[in-house]
Amino acid sequence: MIREPVLNALILAALLLVPLGALAMDEPFLITLATKVAIFALAGVGLNIALGLGGMVSFGHAAFFGLGGYATGVLASHALNYDPLMTEPFQIEGTTQMLVHWPVALLLSGLAALAIGALSLRTSGIFFIMITLAFAQMIFYFAISWPAYGGEDGLSIYVRSEFPGLNTLDPIQFFAIAFALLALALGFSSLIARSRFGLALQGARQNEARLRATGIGPYRIRLVAFVISGMITGLAGALFADLNRFVSPAMLSWQTSGEIIVFVILGGVGRLFGPVAGAGLYILLEHNLGGLTEYWKLPFGFLLLAVVLFARGGLIGLLAGEKRDG
Amino acid sequence: MSTLLLIEQVLNGLQSGVMLFLMAAGLTLVFGVMGLINLAHGSLYMVGAFACATVALLTGSFWLGLAASLAAAAAAGVLVEVTVLRRLYRRDHLDQVLATFALILIFSEAITFTQKQLTGTSLPMYLDPPALLAGAVSLPFGIQYPAYRLAIIVAGLLVAVGLFLLIGKTRLGIRIRAGESDREMIAALGVDIDRLYTLVFALGAALAGFAGAMVGAIQSVQVGMGEPVLILAFVVIVIGGVGSIRGALWGALLVGLTDTLGRFLLPLGFAEVMDPASARAVGASLASMLIYILMALVLIFRPTGLFGARP
Amino acid sequence: MAEPVLSIRGLRKSFGALTATDDVTLELRRGEIHALIGPNGAGKSTLIKQIVGELRQDAGEIRLRGEEISALPAEARARKGLARSFQVSSLASEYTVLQNVVLAVTGAQGRAFGFLRPALSDPSLTGPARRALARVGLGAREGVRAADLSHGERRSLEVAMALALEPAAFLLDEPMAGMGPEGSARLTELLSGLRSEAPILLVEHDMDAVFALADRITVLVYGAVIATGSVAEIRAHPEVRRAYLGEEE
Numbered sequence: 001m002i003r004e005p006v007l008n009a010l011i012l013a014a015l016l017l018v019p020l021g022a023l024a025m026d027e028p029f030l031i032t033l034a035t036k037v038a039i040f041a042l043a044g045v046g047l048n049i050a051l052g053l054g055g056m057v058s059f060g061h062a063a064f065f066g067l068g069g070y071a072t073g074v075l076a077s078h079a080l081n082y083d084p085l086m087t088e089p090f091q092i093e094g095t096t097q098m099l100v101h102w103p104v105a106l107l108l109s110g111l112a113a114l115a116i117g118a119l120s121l122r123t124s125g126i127f128f129i130m131i132t133l134a135f136a137q138m139i140f141y142f143a144i145s146w147p148a149y150g151g152e153d154g155l156s157i158y159v160r161s162e163f164p165g166l167n168t169l170d171p172i173q174f175f176a177i178a179f180a181l182l183a184l185a186l187g188f189s190s191l192i193a194r195s196r197f198g199l200a201l202q203g204a205r206q207n208e209a210r211l212r213a214t215g216i217g218p219y220r221i222r223l224v225a226f227v228i229s230g231m232i233t234g235l236a237g238a239l240f241a242d243l244n245r246f247v248s249p250a251m252l253s254w255q256t257s258g259e260i261i262v263f264v265i266l267g268g269v270g271r272l273f274g275p276v277a278g279a280g281l282y283i284l285l286e287h288n289l290g291g292l293t294e295y296w297k298l299p300f301g302f303l304l305l306a307v308v309l310f311a312r313g314g315l316i317g318l319l320a321g322e323k324r325d326g
Numbered sequence: 327m328s329t330l331l332l333i334e335q336v337l338n339g340l341q342s343g344v345m346l347f348l349m350a351a352g353l354t355l356v357f358g359v360m361g362l363i364n365l366a367h368g369s370l371y372m373v374g375a376f377a378c379a380t381v382a383l384l385t386g387s388f389w390l391g392l393a394a395s396l397a398a399a400a401a402a403g404v405l406v407e408v409t410v411l412r413r414l415y416r417r418d419h420l421d422q423v424l425a426t427f428a429l430i431l432i433f434s435e436a437i438t439f440t441q442k443q444l445t446g447t448s449l450p451m452y453l454d455p456p457a458l459l460a461g462a463v464s465l466p467f468g469i470q471y472p473a474y475r476l477a478i479i480v481a482g483l484l485v486a487v488g489l490f491l492l493i494g495k496t497r498l499g500i501r502i503r504a505g506e507s508d509r510e511m512i513a514a515l516g517v518d519i520d521r522l523y524t525l526v527f528a529l530g531a532a533l534a535g536f537a538g539a540m541v542g543a544i545q546s547v548q549v550g551m552g553e554p555v556l557i558l559a560f561v562v563i564v565i566g567g568v569g570s571i572r573g574a575l576w577g578a579l580l581v582g583l584t585d586t587l588g589r590f591l592l593p594l595g596f597a598e599v600m601d602p603a604s605a606r607a608v609g610a611s612l613a614s615m616l617i618y619i620l621m622a623l624v625l626i627f628r629p630t631g632l633f634g635a636r637p
Numbered sequence: 638m639a640e641p642v643l644s645i646r647g648l649r650k651s652f653g654a655l656t657a658t659d660d661v662t663l664e665l666r667r668g669e670i671h672a673l674i675g676p677n678g679a680g681k682s683t684l685i686k687q688i689v690g691e692l693r694q695d696a697g698e699i700r701l702r703g704e705e706i707s708a709l710p711a712e713a714r715a716r717k718g719l720a721r722s723f724q725v726s727s728l729a730s731e732y733t734v735l736q737n738v739v740l741a742v743t744g745a746q747g748r749a750f751g752f753l754r755p756a757l758s759d760p761s762l763t764g765p766a767r768r769a770l771a772r773v774g775l776g777a778r779e780g781v782r783a784a785d786l787s788h789g790e791r792r793s794l795e796v797a798m799a800l801a802l803e804p805a806a807f808l809l810d811e812p813m814a815g816m817g818p819e820g821s822a823r824l825t826e827l828l829s830g831l832r833s834e835a836p837i838l839l840v841e842h843d844m845d846a847v848f849a850l851a852d853r854i855t856v857l858v859y860g861a862v863i864a865t866g867s868v869a870e871i872r873a874h875p876e877v878r879r880a881y882l883g884e885e886e
Binding site (some may be wrong): 114202215218 | 692707710711730732739740743744751752755757798
C-alpha cells in the first residue's frame with residue numbers, strides 16, 4: 001500500500017512528465033493525449049464534488065460539459081465570422097480569448113446546473129439519476145434541432161482560442177493551460193472537502209436526518225455543490241472544444257455523461273485524485289485496446305463490470321487502501 | 327390545418343405512447359420489485375429489434391421474427407440477471423448505474439460484431455411490416471391510417487390489459503406485489519425469490535424486446551436505438567411515478583401524445599406569428615424540449631409523479 | 638408563571654384508523670427535566686417526530702419560546718434552538734468523533750457556507766466541539782471514527798452533539814438505552830446539571846433514571862396523556878399504576 005498523498009503526487013508527476021518526455025522525443029500526439037487526460041480529469045473533478053462528496057449520482061454532467069464547449073464554440077465562431085452575437089439593444093462581439101470564454105462557460109454551465117439541480121434535488125435516489133439524465137438529453141436534442149450553430153453536424157472552430165502570452169497552437173503550451181486549470185481545480189476541490197461546507201456536504205451524504213438535526217438544510221448545500229460541480233465540468237468542456245477545435249451535440253450525449261462517471265469510478269469515488277487516475281486509465285485503455293480491436297468497448301465493458309463488482313475503490317482504492325478521513 | 331391530419335397525429339402519438347409503455351412497464355416493474363435501476367433495458371429493446379430483423383431476413387417471415395425477438399430479449403434478460411444484476415440488488419444506485427452502463431457497452435459492441443459477421447456490414451437494417459398488415463385501413467370519417475401502426479396500438483393496448491390482469495389477478499401477480507412490499511415475508515411464504523426475480527426480469531425484457539421488434543419495422547434497426555427510448559421511458563416513469571404500472575401507462579400516453587402533437591402543432595403555431603423558416607426552426611427546437619418541460623412541471627407540482635406513492 | 642420553553646397544545650396525528658397522537662398537550666418549563674414515559678406503542682416516537690419536524694401533525698400547535706414552529710422543517714426547528722438526540726444512534730459514521738461535533742457547531746452557528754478554510758483548524762468550531770466532548774467524557778476519543786465507537790460511546794456522542802448546539806431545549810430520545818451502568822451514572826449526573834442550561838424533554842425506559850432525574854413526568858398511553866405531575870404524584874396515580882406501572886412490574 002502507498003500512502004494516498006504520495007500516490008497523488010506520483011499521479012500528478014506522471015501526468016506532467018509524460019508530455020515533457022514526449023516533447024523531448026518530438027511526439028506531439030502523446031502531448032495531445034496527455035492534454036485529453038487533463039481535460040477529462042478536470043470534468044471528473046467537477047463531477048466528483050457532486051458524486052463523491054455529495055453522493056449525488058448525476059447522469060447528466062454531459063449537459064455542463066457540452067454547454068461549456070458551446071460557449072467556446074459559439075463565441076469563437078462569431079469572432080471568426082466577424083458577426084456580432086447580438087446588436088440589439090447593445091452590440092456584443094464574439095471573441096477568441098480564452099479568458100472571456102472561460103467565465104462565459106462557467107456562467108452558462110452554472111446557470112444550467114442551478115436550474116437542473118433545483119428541480120432534480122427535489123427528489124433523490126433513482127429519481128435523481130433519471131431526471132439528470134433526462135434534462136441533459138433535453139439540451140442534447142435542443143442542440144440538434146437548433147439550426148443556428150450547426151445542429152447535428154456541430155460547429156468547427158477554425159483557430160484555437162488565444163491566451164495572452166502563450167501560443168495555444170503549440171501542443172505543450174496548450175497542455176500547460178489544461179494542466180494548470182486541473183491543478184487549480186484539484187486545489188479548490190481539496191479545500192472544499194475540508195471546509196465547513198464540505199463537512200456539511202459529506203454529512204448530507206452520510207446521514208441526512210443528522211444534518212437536519214444540527215440545523216443545516218441539505219437541499220441548499222447540495223444545490224450549491226451541484227452548481228460548483230457543473231461549473232468545473234463546464235470549464236473542462238470549454239477546453240475540450242479548443243482541443244478538438246470542434247463542438248458537436250456528441251459532447252452533450254448520454255454517453256459523455258456515462259464516460260465522466262467512469263473517469264470518477266475507475267479512479268475511486270470521493271478520492272481527490274480519483275478522476276485524474278481514472279481519466280488516465282481510460283485514455284490508456286482506449287488507446288491500447290483501440291489499437292488491438294475496433295470493438296475495444298467490449299473488453300472495456302467487461303473490465304468496468306469487474307471494477308463495479310469486485311474492486312469498488314477504483315485504482316486509488318487498489319493502491320492506497322480504504323479512504324481515511326480527516 | 328385539416329382535422330384529418332390532426333387525428334392521424336393523435337393516432338401516431340398513441341402509437342408511440344403504447345410502445346413507450348412497454349418499455350416503461352418493464353423498467354418500473356424491475357425497479358418496484360427488485361429495487362434495480364437498469365440502464366441496459368434499452369439494450370434489450372435493441373436485442374429484440376435485431377433478433378426480429380435478422381430472423382425475418384433469413385426466413386422471410388415477420389411473425390417468426392417477432393417470436394424470435396421475444397425469445398432473444400427474454401433470454402438475454404435472464405442471462406444478465408443471473409450472471410450480473412442479481413449481485414446488484416442490494417448495492418447502491420451508483421453501482422447499478424455503472425454495471426448496467428457497462429452492459430450497454432457490451433451489448434452494443436456484441437451486436438455490432440455479430441451483425442458484421444452475419445451480414446457483412448454494420449449499417450442500419452430495415453425490417454418490413456408483415457404483408458398482412460401492409461397498406462392502409464379506412465377508419466370512420468374517411469381517415470386512412472397505416473394498418474401496421476394501428477396494429478401496434480392494438481397490440482400495445484392488449485399487452486397492457488394482459489399485464490394488468492397478470493399483476494392484479496394471478497398468483498404470480500400476487501407474489502410480485504408481495505415482493506414489492508416485503509422481501510422477507512414472501513421468502514417466508516416459501517416462494518423461491520431468486521426464481522421470482524428472474525421471472526420478473528424476463529417478463530420486463532420480453533416486453534422491451536417486443537417493443538423493439540414492433541418499432542423496428544417503422545424505423546431503422548441499428549445499434550444505439552435503445553437508449554433514446556430508454557431515456558424517454560425514464561421521463562415516463564418520473565411523470566407517472568416510480569413503481570406504478572398505472573402511472574407508466576398514463577405517463578407513456580401523455581409523453582407520446584405531447585411529443586408527437588408538439589412536433590406537429592408548434593411549427594404551425596409559430597408560423598402564425600413569424601416567417602415559415604424561423605417558425606420551423608423555433609417550433610422544432612421547442613417541440614424537442616416539450617416533454618422535458620412537462621417533466622419539470624410534474625416535478626414542481628408532484629415531485630413523486632402523478633401516480634407515485636407517498637405524498 | 639414564566640412562559641414554558643416548549644409548549645405543545647392539542648396535537649393530533651392519525652395514520653388511517655389508528656390515532657397515534659390524541660390531543661396531546663404538554664409543557665416543558667425552564668429549568669426542568671420532564672420525562673415522557675409510556676408503554677411500548679404508546680406513541681412516544683410519533684410525538685417526538687412531530688416535535689422535531691420529521692412528521693407533520695394533523696392538528697394542534699407546537700411553540701418554542703412562544704414562537705409557533707410546527708410548520709417549519711426539521712433544520713429550521715434545530716436552528717431555533719431545539720436539539721434532539723436520536724433513539725437509535727444516528728451519526729455521520731465515516732466522520733471522526735470530532736468531525737461529528739464540529740458539524741453540529743457549524744449548524745448551530747449557521748455558518749455552513751464557508752468554502753476555503755479547513756473546518757478542523759478553525760478554533761471557533763473546534764473549541765466548542767471539544768468542550769462538548771469533554772463534558773460527555775469523549776475527550777480522548779476525538780480522532781476515532783464514529784463507526785468504530787462502542788455502543789455507549791455512540792450514545793454519548795449523540796448527547797455531545799446536542800450539547801454543541803447550545804439549544805433552548807433538549808429533546809433526548811432514550812439517551813441511556815443500551816449503556817453500561819458506569820455510562821448511565823455519568824450521563825445521569827450530566828443531565829442533572831444540564832437542566833439549568835436548558836430544560837430537557839426526556840424519553841426514557843430506565844425507570845430508575847426517570848425517577849432519579851425527572852422534575853415532572855407525563856404518561857402517554859394509546860397516544861393520549863393520562864397523567865402529568867411530579868414523581869410522587871405519578872407514582873401514586875391509580876390510572877398510571879394500572880395502565881403502565883402494573884404492566885412493567
